[in-house]
Amino acid sequence: MSLDRLEKQIAFIxxxxxxxSIFRRNRxxxxxxxxxxxEHSWHIAIMAAILVEHANExxxxxxxxxxxxxxxxxxxxxxxxTFIYDEAARATKVEQERESAERVFGMLPxxxxxxxxxxxxEFEAKETSEAxxxxxxxxxxxxxxxxxxxxxxxxxxxVTRRQVESVNSRIANGSESLWTFAKGLIAGAVKNGxxxx
Amino acid sequence: MSLDRLEKQIAFIxxxxxxxSIFRRNRxxxxxxxxxxxEHSWHIAIMAAILVEHANExxxxxxxxxxxxxxxxxxxxxxxxTFIYDEAARATKVEQERESAERVFGMLPxxxxxxxxxxxxEFEAKETSEAxxxxxxxxxxxxxxxxxxxxxxxxxxxVTRRQVESVNSRIANGSESLWTFAKGLIAGAVKNGxxxx
Numbered sequence: 001m002s003l004d005r006l007e008k009q010i011a012f013i014x015x016x017x018x019x020x021s022i023f024r025r026n027r028x029x030x031x032x033x034x035x036x037x038x039e040h041s042w043h044i045a046i047m048a049a050i051l052v053e054h055a056n057e058x059x060x061x062x063x064x065x066x067x068x069x070x071x072x073x074x075x076x077x078x079x080x081x082t083f084i085y086d087e088a089a090r091a092t093k094v095e096q097e098r099e100s101a102e103r104v105f106g107m108l109p110x111x112x113x114x115x116x117x118x119x120x121x122e123f124e125a126k127e128t129s130e131a132x133x134x135x136x137x138x139x140x141x142x143x144x145x146x147x148x149x150x151x152x153x154x155x156x157x158x159v160t161r162r163q164v165e166s167v168n169s170r171i172a173n174g175s176e177s178l179w180t181f182a183k184g185l186i187a188g189a190v191k192n193g194x195x196x197x
Numbered sequence: 198m199s200l201d202r203l204e205k206q207i208a209f210i211x212x213x214x215x216x217x218s219i220f221r222r223n224r225x226x227x228x229x230x231x232x233x234x235x236e237h238s239w240h241i242a243i244m245a246a247i248l249v250e251h252a253n254e255x256x257x258x259x260x261x262x263x264x265x266x267x268x269x270x271x272x273x274x275x276x277x278x279t280f281i282y283d284e285a286a287r288a289t290k291v292e293q294e295r296e297s298a299e300r301v302f303g304m305l306p307x308x309x310x311x312x313x314x315x316x317x318x319e320f321e322a323k324e325t326s327e328a329x330x331x332x333x334x335x336x337x338x339x340x341x342x343x344x345x346x347x348x349x350x351x352x353x354x355x356v357t358r359r360q361v362e363s364v365n366s367r368i369a370n371g372s373e374s375l376w377t378f379a380k381g382l383i384a385g386a387v388k389n390g391x392x393x394x
Contacts, residue, residue, distance in 0.1 A: 016240070046210070050309060051206060
């Protein structure tokens with residue numbers, strides 16, 4: 001065992017503990033509090049394993065999807081979460097997140113550093129089947145949470161049906177079936193008065 | 198797409214949100230609060246990917262390890278976390294956790310139900326390389342957290358060095374290298390007065 005490699009790995013493992021304190025805009029399903037990045041990533045990793053049969057591409061590498069979603073939000077360490085409906089903030093965060101990726105993944109030893117950094121870039125680019133399915137889950141999970149907590153984040157931030165449909169229509173790029181399901185959730189939220197028409 | 202299958206999968210995905218409210222005995226590294234099962238499972242899933250080169254068995258199926266650690270604590274839904282140093286509680290929890298596994302994994306459609314249930318049984322039995330490595334990570338992570346938060350859980354529950362060494366020596370079954378590292382953490386904690394000799 002290389003002690004130097006292990007030391008770097010442990011430093012990285014300690015650093016990513018901070019993702020547990022980065023809070024998102026959506027609530028837990030019991031509405032008790034906001035969800036953090038670590039919990040969100042855990043949830044969509046299990047969703048990936050369970051929902052893979054609904055992916056558009058039947059032969060995607062599910063192991064790569066799972067690792068991708070586990071690490072996709074680590075760039076928010078030191079930068080914070082960006083609300084999916086805040087387009088202006090999203091535009092300015094791109095460069096900050098790239099620097100954060102450089103720093104966080106740069107803590108890892110050779111090989112792993114480039115591997116995880118590339119996996120994050122792949123997630124961001126959405127050009128592979130794996131990234132498109134991972135992206136679909138990353139949108140679907142908060143949609144389920146908002147729909148199940150009376151539209152908490154939508155109401156609080158004045159988000160409309162058109163915005164929800166526009167942002168989440170990209171679910172279809174990873175899974176047409178899950179987008180059909182998501183449209184049902186959105187229609188239900190409008191009907192129940194949890195989302196503005 | 199089978200609507201019936203998707204409905205069951207979504208019900209399961211919603212059910213496991215409860216793992217985010219099951220709190221463990223160890224603190225986050227910044228000592229701000231206790232850690233929950235979902236965060237812990239996310240953390241050791243990334244640890245699995247990063248630390249696999251230190252596993253005793255070089256050819257283990259890392260994808261299976263990652264899925265195993267992601268779901269290993271779902272049986273605590275409705276049952277709660279059992280402190281690793283509380284031997285009496287651990288003995289009585291076995292049957293409750295088995296019933297919980299039946300219920301939680303039983304929410305999934307055919308195939309997935311048996312697959313995840315078997316993966317949890319495999320984790321519990323520690324008879325495969327994958328389960329032994331997963332078990333090593335499940336012990337190492339709270340050890341790192343306790344050692345980094347002045348021995349919070351050890352002090353609070355009067356845990357001694359002998360108990361910590363006894364419970365965690367099983368790390369060696371998954372990784373001799375990580376057990377060597379863990380012994381260093383334990384010795385350091387004793388030296389710093391965070392763990393009773």
